[in-house]
Amino acid sequence: MKVDGTPYRTIWLGADGRTVQAIDQTLLPHRFVVRDFRTVEDAERAIRTMVVRGAPLIGAAAAYGMALAMATDPSDAMLARAHALLLASRPTAVNLRWALDDLRALLAPLPSAARREAAYRRAAEICDEDAEICRRIGEHGLGEIRRLKPRQGERLNALTHCNAGWLATVDWGTALAPIYQAHDAGIPIHVWVDETRPRNQGASLTAWELGKHGVPHTVIADNAGGHLMQHGKVDFCIVGTDRTTRRGDVCNKIGTYLKALAARDNGVPFYVGLPYPTIDWTIEDGHREIPIEERHAAELSRISGRTESGEVVAVDVLPEGSPAANPAFDVTPARLVTALITERGVCPASEAGLLSLYPEQARAA
Numbered sequence: 001m002k003v004d005g006t007p008y009r010t011i012w013l014g015a016d017g018r019t020v021q022a023i024d025q026t027l028l029p030h031r032f033v034v035r036d037f038r039t040v041e042d043a044e045r046a047i048r049t050m051v052v053r054g055a056p057l058i059g060a061a062a063a064y065g066m067a068l069a070m071a072t073d074p075s076d077a078m079l080a081r082a083h084a085l086l087l088a089s090r091p092t093a094v095n096l097r098w099a100l101d102d103l104r105a106l107l108a109p110l111p112s113a114a115r116r117e118a119a120y121r122r123a124a125e126i127c128d129e130d131a132e133i134c135r136r137i138g139e140h141g142l143g144e145i146r147r148l149k150p151r152q153g154e155r156l157n158a159l160t161h162c163n164a165g166w167l168a169t170v171d172w173g174t175a176l177a178p179i180y181q182a183h184d185a186g187i188p189i190h191v192w193v194d195e196t197r198p199r200n201q202g203a204s205l206t207a208w209e210l211g212k213h214g215v216p217h218t219v220i221a222d223n224a225g226g227h228l229m230q231h232g233k234v235d236f237c238i239v240g241t242d243r244t245t246r247r248g249d250v251c252n253k254i255g256t257y258l259k260a261l262a263a264r265d266n267g268v269p270f271y272v273g274l275p276y277p278t279i280d281w282t283i284e285d286g287h288r289e290i291p292i293e294e295r296h297a298a299e300l301s302r303i304s305g306r307t308e309s310g311e312v313v314a315v316d317v318l319p320e321g322s323p324a325a326n327p328a329f330d331v332t333p334a335r336l337v338t339a340l341i342t343e344r345g346v347c348p349a350s351e352a353g354l355l356s357l358y359p360e361q362a363r364a365a
């Protein structure tokens with residue numbers, strides 16, 4: 001996507017053909033800074049501290065992390081160490097494991113002298129594949145949007161949670177790709193943007209993205225969505241996912257489940273943008289089998305912002321000594337999901353639905 005007229009992806013190979021560069025998302029919306037990664041430790045830290053975040057982007061960053069490792073030391077020991085280090089950076093987004101297993105399977109059989117080039121080439125392919133997957137999710141989602149009729153006035157009102165835009169992927173996004181393509185097709189569309197406490201990916205990232213693309217939007221408190229749905233102000237919800245099971249249970253940012261409950265209670269369609277690498281075919285029950293990341297309480301107790309003088313500061317918002325719990329994801333059961341929007345088409349949130357699009361994943365009888 002473009003930032004002030006300049007095309008950007010979220011992550012790319014530097015001009016030296018070795019350094020990896022990415023937008024530092026912890027500084028948005030107040031500062032746009034590109035960071036350099038030169039070692040696998042740089043990549044692991046960037047994922048763990050959410051300099052880069054979003055399931056597909058985490059996968060792409062991990063792939064480049066493996067390339068950085070091979071550029072340092074293409075040995076079997078480094079290959080194993082880099083895989084383990086990056087896999088441990090964040091537990092929930094299955095794209096991380098998908099990308100790391102892909103690179104390990106590619107590199108392990110190769111002679112060490114061939115590993116560096118192969119790793120960089122594969123990481124670049126994963127980035128190109130992700131951008132194309134997300135563009136096609138946008139196309140299929142646009143088809144769904146064209147079938148919707150506004151409940152009030154001429155403008156369609158979407159609600160989204162967290163950030164599943166181009167900043168969460170290599171380009172286009174998953175939940176926001178259909179929004180961008182609808183906007184670009186001239187469909188009047190507005191987006192209610194959940195601020196998404198505690199990391200505020202909605203307020204800081206989704207609002208920034210939509211503003212840069214000229215998409216009308218309004219930031220709301222996380223707890224306002226149900227009220228807006230009760231008053232007919234939401235035509236559809238659309239979110240991303242960090243891991244979706246083969247029966248269609250959707251793990252996504254904490255608070256997604258509550259939006260799905262409100263949507264069901266108010267007859268509002270609830271869509272999930274779902275790229276292939278985010279499907280975990282090895283599990284069925286999202287509640288029992290998906291590891292939910294517990295992040296530091298400080299993410300809840302401290303909030304950062306910009307002062308009138310433009311300084312970015314962090315302040316404490318809890319009483320001293322008050323404990324805080326910070327689960328970063330929840331699981332929306334398939335029964336609350338209207339449809340999954342994938343790069344291969346739209347399907348019901350069910351195993352049969354997913355297998356209709358991915359028949360190669362059918363289990364042997």
Ligand SMILES: CSC[C@H]1O[C@H](OP(=O)(O)O)[C@H](O)[C@@H]1O
Pocket residue numbers: 053054055056161162163164165168169173174175201239240241242252253254328
């Ligand atoms: C397109 S996947 C985006 C997905 O990732 C986010 O999590 P985080 O910001 O913690 O990496 C959130 O769950 C989004 O829906």
